[in-house]
Amino acid sequence: MTRFLPHPLLSLVLLVVWLLLNNTIAAGHILLGGILALVIPLLTTPLQKNHPPLRRPLLAVKYLFVLMWDIILSNIEVAIQVMGPLRKLTPGFIAVPLDMTADLPITLLASSISLTPGTVSVEVSKDHQWLYVHVLNLKNEAETIQSIKQRYEKPLKEIFAC
């Protein structure tokens, strides 16, 4: 089973995306998508690193909604900052200490930080202990770091159980 279907979740996602892109559920496309969903994971398995497994899928869904809500809220905030007087803006760099070391959760954390307006992740230290972030309007450094850790890192740690 594992020989022919190394990543069942990836295969399912590939099939669903194929059907969504073609906007159809015709039998021919299900067959073609099924073949692609079987062959692509087999071809790409040698390229993949071992990722920590997804432990709490429900929490991942909740995380997605929290993230979307944050994107909407902070988009409005950044819109006001961009249109307002720029002299008041104090941009700055912060270094966020990380509690997790695996590649995938750090990538997701960095992407979440970049997606929410007002912050862009810039660089991660080689030992995976620090994430450098540029903040558009840095008021309270400790508070910003704390909110990133509390809002994004904590659920990610629980989702991947690392």
Next chain:
Amino acid sequence: MNVFIEALVIFLLLAGSGFLMVGSIGLARLPDFFTRLHAPTKASTLGIGGVLIASSLYFSVELPGLSVKELVITLFLFITAPITAHMMSKAAMHHQRKPIERTRNMDLMKPARRRKAPVDNQNPKSS
């Protein structure tokens, strides 16, 4: 088409294009590379998101069958946008692009460039 859905589509289109415009204005107005990066990468998430949801809603109602292509586009956008932003800010950092004067914690750029841990703030040498 239902008046309610029509109003919703109009609202989503207006809000989406509004955020896209704010993003472009931000790109022109903000003072340095790092702050400029914030405007366009962010506008793409909510601005394009709004336009795509409006399109999905409109074509789901107008044409037979659901139109869910837009959701896939949103998904791809949400995967690629932060990576582009990260690559650009990383490149700027390693090319030693100067941020504007009043940027706080500029001393963090040095350890970030070397991908090392920041120097401890409690260090008596730095205070």
